[in-house]
Amino acid sequence: MSVSFPNSPLTVGPPRALLAGLYLLAVLLSGCRGTPKTFSVERPEVHNLKTDAFEIRSNFPIAQDAPLVRELLNLKASLQQTLQLPEQRDPVIVYLFSNEESYRRYMHNTWPSLPARRAYFVGTSRELSVYSYHSEFVEEDLRHEFTHGLLHASLNTVPLWLDEGLAEYFEVRGNQPGLPHTGHIQFLQQARSEGWTPSLYDLEHLTDFRRMTQREYAEAWGWVHFMLNSTPQARQVLVDYMAQLQKRSVASPLLPQLEQAVPTFFNDMTAHVGAMSSGVQTAGYEAR
Ligand SMILES: [Zn+2]
Incomplete structure (x- = not known):
């Protein structure tokens, strides 16, 4: 699942022209929201695992050599080799919640218009972010969303169907x-x-x-x-x-x-x- 908010109320700094967007959705969100409730429920920030390609922010520790980390690094190499992508311009920030409830509450408070899904990639002018939670599907979900992140970090635009086709x-x-x-x-x-x-x-x-x-x-x-x-x-x-x-x-x-x-x-x-x-x-x- 991939959402871009080039004109989001969350936007700080110059617009990221490269982000292909769901402009209608962005307009709807901009129009129906008052004061952003973005931070009424906190994102996980206690632990921060950094690689060249992504950061995983969580409230539980993740080892630098955890299988999940290796899997995402291998995914990046595979994606770049298969599609001959250039180096990514920006890191992808992965917010990995400890449980489903915290994740659902945060997503609902922050983007009330978005349908409930297990994971999201959200591209704004400020950050390329993945949101998900620890579950039995976490590897598959993060592979899907991180693929969106890598595409948007490497390309000027990504048509919706291709964004999802490649993520699948x-x-x-x-x-x-x-x-x-x-x-x-x-x-x-x-x-x-x-x-x-x-x-x-x-x-x-x-x-x-x-x-x-x-x-x-x-x-x-x-x-x-x-x-x-x-x-x-x-x-x-x-x-x-x-x-x-x-x-x-x-x-x-x-x-x-x-x-x-x-x-x-x-x-x-x-x-x-x-x-x-x-x-x-x-x-x-x-x-x-
Ligand atoms: Zn997707």
Whole structure:
């Protein structure tokens, strides 16, 4: 889940032009809020673990060599190598609450309009922040949100569908990136059997994450997985597109570029997901 507040009331200092934003949401928040309640419930600040890529602020100690820390550092290396990203400009601050209640209370008080989710990435002009809490899903959640953080720390803009597609892609744990996301494969195959067809055009026109259903998350993951794991031509389209996002403040559509390089992209993508589904059971996925 990724939210950018380029004009947020939390903003201090010059606007971060690079942050692609949910401007409507920012305007709504700015318009409906009086005195910000941001600090009526405290963020965790007692412990501060710093690396070159991120800081984890928590009210419980985390060892410098904890598996979670290693996992996020490995994720950064994997993301940069796969997408050929430049070095990140800013660190990502991870606020890791001790328990769900503290997290929920803080998030509700600070951004009352946001739907309740287990974790958020919030980009403001002041800070790239991840919010979550200690739970059985914490590694997966932090992989997802930290991916958002790294993308926004490295690129000038990130289209919503690609932001989420890449976060879903890299949240899957394993020895290498690109392992199948079982839930998404099952969901896409089920949707296909009910007559739905994927549309990168529709995905690219999404601007409000609150309108994204599991279908859009699954499809975004499917396009990313297809491009990174089918043919060198498809992979190059995405790598080249990431390079464009380093320079541009407004993203061009990816679809014409994919269509030109891989004219059979639609059939190839559906076949790619279909082939993965052969090794995946057809029931029992977990909705986020
Ligand atoms: Zn996300």
